[in-house]
């Protein structure tokens with residue numbers, strides 16, 4: 001695999017292999033010397049046209065843990081303000097030696113455009129393109145589910161038999177899209193719950209069950225409830241009546257946490273709107289995997305860099 005453009009591109013076996021490599025990388029992270037020399041002498045360019053905390057920092061940490069040199073480009077403060085195109089920006093970074101380009105951009109489908117137009121020879125990894133995909137987030141989420149729900153015997157396994165509820169702003173969420181594709185590939189069943197206004201029109205063709213409220217979705221006793229950030233920056237207005245009505249019907253509250261089994265987990269990709277899609281007490285509870293997801297993000301991105309450079313287990 002030369003590039004990771006989407007979760008939809010992954011077969012079951014490719015995805016399980018990345019999860020198994022992630023387990024190896026997580027083991028490296030527990031050693032006294034937390035580094036491998038795999039990418040020594042290579043340069044990874046993190047190219048971020050949209051804001052990010054977790055994704056950017058964890059790609060930096062992952063590249064450094066594999067011994068790479070890291071260049072970070074953010075659109076603010078660059079020649080993008082002078083009208084420089086994406087193509088010229090990427091070719092500039094490649095001319096400076098970047099062999100891996102980790103790209104986040106507001107335009108859905110941009111990573112496919114970069115690869116299909118042949119603008120660069122570098123390995124391209126999608127770090128979030130508009131409302132389209134965020135494949136490394138789906139992989140770290142799948143790794144978190146597999147680790148929490150299968151425990152020590154997770155190696156080699158997929159997510160068959162797990163029931164996952166994804167709730168909230170599905171319409172604007174690349175995290176939801178990538179998770180839906182990957183979870184289905186890994187054999188999990190997926191239910192989405194959202195106001196009608198925050199569901200994409202084509203949802204019926206995605207192979208998921210659709211419920212209109214979170215309480216209806218919880219009747220199926222899911223193993224995982226994945227909450228999503230309400231993406232106010234992608235909304236004009238009027239997607240739901242008010243924030244209190246949103247959390248009453250689609251928020252993961254303490255009362256709803258009591259409804260799911262003790263072994264079920266609650267996820268959130270971050271950044272959270274505490275009190276809106278997830279109550280603070282739920283985010284801080286032992287059933288929350290929010291900080292596990294961040295920690296697993298570094299090992300997952302190490303595994304992805306390793307896989308696209310041609311490594312296999």
Ligand code: NCD
Pocket residue numbers: 054055128134137174175228229231269270271
């Ligand atoms: C997400 C993103 O940017 O797609 N955050 C992340 O990568 N952890 C989700 C979001 O912004 O809501």
